[in-house]
Amino acid sequence: MGTAGDEYEYRGAPVITMKQIATETGVSVSTVSLVLNNRDRGRVKSETAKAIRRTAKRLGYHPNPMARSLRTSRTGMLGFISEEVATTPYAGAIIKGAQDSASTRGYVLLTVSTDGSDREPEQIQALKRYGVDGFLYAKMYDQVVDLPSPLRSSPSVVVNALESRDRCPSIAPDEYLIGYDATRHLIESGCRRIAYIGTTQDLPAQVDRQRGYEAALHESGLSKDPGLVCKVGFNQEALDTVGALVDRASPDGFFCFNDSRSFYVYQIAAARHLSIGRDISLVGVDNHPVMAETTAPRLTTVELPHYEMGYWAARKLMDLIGDSDFSTLPWPQTRAPLPPLDAEEPTRIHCRLVVKDSARADARSR
Amino acid sequence: MGTAGDEYEYRGAPVITMKQIATETGVSVSTVSLVLNNRDRGRVKSETAKAIRRTAKRLGYHPNPMARSLRTSRTGMLGFISEEVATTPYAGAIIKGAQDSASTRGYVLLTVSTDGSDREPEQIQALKRYGVDGFLYAKMYDQVVDLPSPLRSSPSVVVNALESRDRCPSIAPDEYLIGYDATRHLIESGCRRIAYIGTTQDLPAQVDRQRGYEAALHESGLSKDPGLVCKVGFNQEALDTVGALVDRASPDGFFCFNDSRSFYVYQIAAARHLSIGRDISLVGVDNHPVMAETTAPRLTTVELPHYEMGYWAARKLMDLIGDSDFSTLPWPQTRAPLPPLDAEEPTRIHCRLVVKDSARADARSR
DNA sequence: CTGAAAGCGCTAACAC
DNA sequence: GTGTTAGCGCTTTCAG
Numbered sequence: 001m002g003t004a005g006d007e008y009e010y011r012g013a014p015v016i017t018m019k020q021i022a023t024e025t026g027v028s029v030s031t032v033s034l035v036l037n038n039r040d041r042g043r044v045k046s047e048t049a050k051a052i053r054r055t056a057k058r059l060g061y062h063p064n065p066m067a068r069s070l071r072t073s074r075t076g077m078l079g080f081i082s083e084e085v086a087t088t089p090y091a092g093a094i095i096k097g098a099q100d101s102a103s104t105r106g107y108v109l110l111t112v113s114t115d116g117s118d119r120e121p122e123q124i125q126a127l128k129r130y131g132v133d134g135f136l137y138a139k140m141y142d143q144v145v146d147l148p149s150p151l152r153s154s155p156s157v158v159v160n161a162l163e164s165r166d167r168c169p170s171i172a173p174d175e176y177l178i179g180y181d182a183t184r185h186l187i188e189s190g191c192r193r194i195a196y197i198g199t200t201q202d203l204p205a206q207v208d209r210q211r212g213y214e215a216a217l218h219e220s221g222l223s224k225d226p227g228l229v230c231k232v233g234f235n236q237e238a239l240d241t242v243g244a245l246v247d248r249a250s251p252d253g254f255f256c257f258n259d260s261r262s263f264y265v266y267q268i269a270a271a272r273h274l275s276i277g278r279d280i281s282l283v284g285v286d287n288h289p290v291m292a293e294t295t296a297p298r299l300t301t302v303e304l305p306h307y308e309m310g311y312w313a314a315r316k317l318m319d320l321i322g323d324s325d326f327s328t329l330p331w332p333q334t335r336a337p338l339p340p341l342d343a344e345e346p347t348r349i350h351c352r353l354v355v356k357d358s359a360r361a362d363a364r365s366r
Numbered sequence: 367m368g369t370a371g372d373e374y375e376y377r378g379a380p381v382i383t384m385k386q387i388a389t390e391t392g393v394s395v396s397t398v399s400l401v402l403n404n405r406d407r408g409r410v411k412s413e414t415a416k417a418i419r420r421t422a423k424r425l426g427y428h429p430n431p432m433a434r435s436l437r438t439s440r441t442g443m444l445g446f447i448s449e450e451v452a453t454t455p456y457a458g459a460i461i462k463g464a465q466d467s468a469s470t471r472g473y474v475l476l477t478v479s480t481d482g483s484d485r486e487p488e489q490i491q492a493l494k495r496y497g498v499d500g501f502l503y504a505k506m507y508d509q510v511v512d513l514p515s516p517l518r519s520s521p522s523v524v525v526n527a528l529e530s531r532d533r534c535p536s537i538a539p540d541e542y543l544i545g546y547d548a549t550r551h552l553i554e555s556g557c558r559r560i561a562y563i564g565t566t567q568d569l570p571a572q573v574d575r576q577r578g579y580e581a582a583l584h585e586s587g588l589s590k591d592p593g594l595v596c597k598v599g600f601n602q603e604a605l606d607t608v609g610a611l612v613d614r615a616s617p618d619g620f621f622c623f624n625d626s627r628s629f630y631v632y633q634i635a636a637a638r639h640l641s642i643g644r645d646i647s648l649v650g651v652d653n654h655p656v657m658a659e660t661t662a663p664r665l666t667t668v669e670l671p672h673y674e675m676g677y678w679a680a681r682k683l684m685d686l687i688g689d690s691d692f693s694t695l696p697w698p699q700t701r702a703p704l705p706p707l708d709a710e711e712p713t714r715i716h717c718r719l720v721v722k723d724s725a726r727a728d729a730r731s732r
Numbered sequence: 733c734t735g736a737a738a739g740c741g742c743t744a745a746c747a748c
Numbered sequence: 749g750t751g752t753t754a755g756c757g758c759t760t761t762c763a764g
Contacts, residue, residue: 393735396735408733410733410734411733414733436739
């Protein structure tokens with residue numbers, strides 16, 4: 001299995017420079033530069049401009065971003081800093097969203113993950129040395145955060161969390177609406193005794209989702225029964241608590257904080273021989289692969305908008321950086337209509353985003 | 367909610383160049399360069415060298431990688447290409463491993479995710495323009511792959527898959543050993559009727575795991591009972607199939623291909639009032655968060671070595687690139703001993719890695 | 733032992 | 749309209 005040091009062959013592809021285009025076309029490098037950067041408005045004869053572009057294409061010219069950045073101090077790279085990536089399945093989706101968004105404008109992502117967090121400043125410094133044009137600071141659970149101070153001197157956008165002091169724009173899921181939509185969905189499917197299965201962890205997301213749950217109940221004239229609410233941890237304890245709730249209150253619908261909670265409802269349902277889709281309805285949040293594979297009538301998933309958050313955050317960041325070639329655009333209006341309430345089919349609800357643009361707007365206020 | 371264009375303040379930190387160190391110390395830039403690159407063996411008086419290093423540290427000098435790369439055509443960036451990141455929870459762990467490994471040598475990761483794959487060549491080109499020193503090509507499921515041709519001209523390492531023609535080193539989980547270890551673990555815990563719950567998908571990983579399962583049974587003199595094996599898809603069908611197996615063969619131990627399969631065993635167990643840890647033992651593979659939270663006696667998880675694969679792959683790649691400052695090292699010997707078989711405690715088994723170094727070694731042969 | 737000079741690929745004043 | 753020049757920060761001969 002070999003000590004390494006093996007030789008693999010790497011023949012590099014020929015790389016074209018402006019100089020070559022210049023000599024090939026019979027002009028100077030500066031003219032080439034002007035044309036290829038679209039700064040030839042009434043400065044270069046459209047004749048020659050055309051010729052330059054032609055040979056550029058023919059030779060397959062691509063600018064060298066490093067050389068360019070040396071002059072412009074703009075690299076076309078975005079720094080993506082994520083905490084706890086390794087431990088959650090969502091990082092991929094956020095990164096992909098940011099990636100896709102970035103690539104539409106020729107940007108590219110330099111990623112670091114700072115789990116331990118003691119090395120975070122060091123990592124951020126590394127990104128700065130590489131000259132990233134701005135930072136995406138992604139947290140893995142929706143929460144309120146302080147933008148790390150080294151980032152405050154650069155364009156930054158916070159993803160999946162809200163910046164506590166509006167030091168930069170931020171984007172997060174609309175937790176309230178998750179609770180509201182989920183509950184309304186159950187109500188409109190005909191449920192009348194809707195349980196909330198939460199977590200014992202003290203998460204801001206839960207507070208808002210539960211407020212949404214209660215608001216929807218209230219709005220429909222359904223009473224708020226504390227016996228239908230429980231918050232559970234893990235394992236047997238969780239199973240027992242959910243089981244007790246089912247036995248005591250016999251709910252006909254469940255709104256579960258996340259897939260872990262859904263998991264316990266599944267097991268209790270199995271043990272009581274209740275079938276999801278026939279006897280009970282369930283709305284879960286998240287899309288862990290295991291659960292995402294499962295479909296049943298009257299089983300609904302609220303999808304957390306990880307991809308979208310990454311996408312829009314990168315977009316916002318690029319706007320902030322002020323790429324002159326692109327106009328600055330507002331945050332998205334991502335309120336998708338609630339899906340049709342066909343109670344016989346599995347459904348996916350898309351989650352709305354909450355965005356904070358600056359100190360002016362407080363999108364979370366309600 | 368606000369068109370953008372808002373102004374945030376970004377005061378850049380002062381950036382120190384070699385020139386400043388030179389004038390500050392009263393020497394020339396070239397001398398500074400020599401010293402700061404440790405090329406001053408008997409070329410620079412240790413006096414001045416010391417002085418230079420001192421002021422460099424005092425001023426907080428950090429080299430500008432862009433400028434350096436312009437001369438050396440080495441950027442210190444590794445391209446990380448992953449397919450299907452968004453759809454699996456593992457990408458994060460692989461990226462983190464690669465990241466950690468890279469940062470120990472001052473490398474940094476440029477990531478792209480090519481889901482659609484029609485844009486893959488374009489993305490790879492982008493990375494090449496940015497001058498990455500090499501590529502990590504990560505697949506999300508263990509399989510045999512062809513290294514994309516644009517990568518063949520650069521140092522590359524394949525992660526979580528084996529390269530079909532040994533065009534470059536690759537690293538993947540040892541699937542056979544997963545099956546073997548899992549089954550032995552169950553046997554040594556006292557199980558005698560061990561079921562295998564697989565997937566209907568045609569995955570190479572399953573073939574090897576099942577071979578490991580059978581080998582362990584054979585080795586212990588347990589008969590290979592086809593009635594104890596099933597392969598299931600999703601939902602009710604899966605549930606029914608697993609239920610039938612349980613009713614017909616009453617296994618005392620389960621080896622599940624992945625968390626999705628474990629999920630069905632959980633439900634059937636709940637429905638039959640069988641308790642994991644008391645009545646049955648279960649070994650699952652993977653660590654989706656939902657399942658990872660769950661612990662029980664006689665519940666064992668085989669952890670796929672995503673982090674480790676990322677870590678070692680990046681290491682291998684850097685060795686390939688031939689950073690002269692570091693010696694080239696062999697692939698890791700990551701065979702962790704099987705954990706103690708305390709049947710009363712939940713356990714995690716660490717998976718061994720399979721590595722292919724070149725056309726010479728075929729580590730998968732068995 | 734150390735410094736001057738050239739140049740990596742590109743951009744931006746400023747001449748012509 | 750187009751070319752010349754200078755220089756971004758760094759490495760690397762080559763003189764002294």
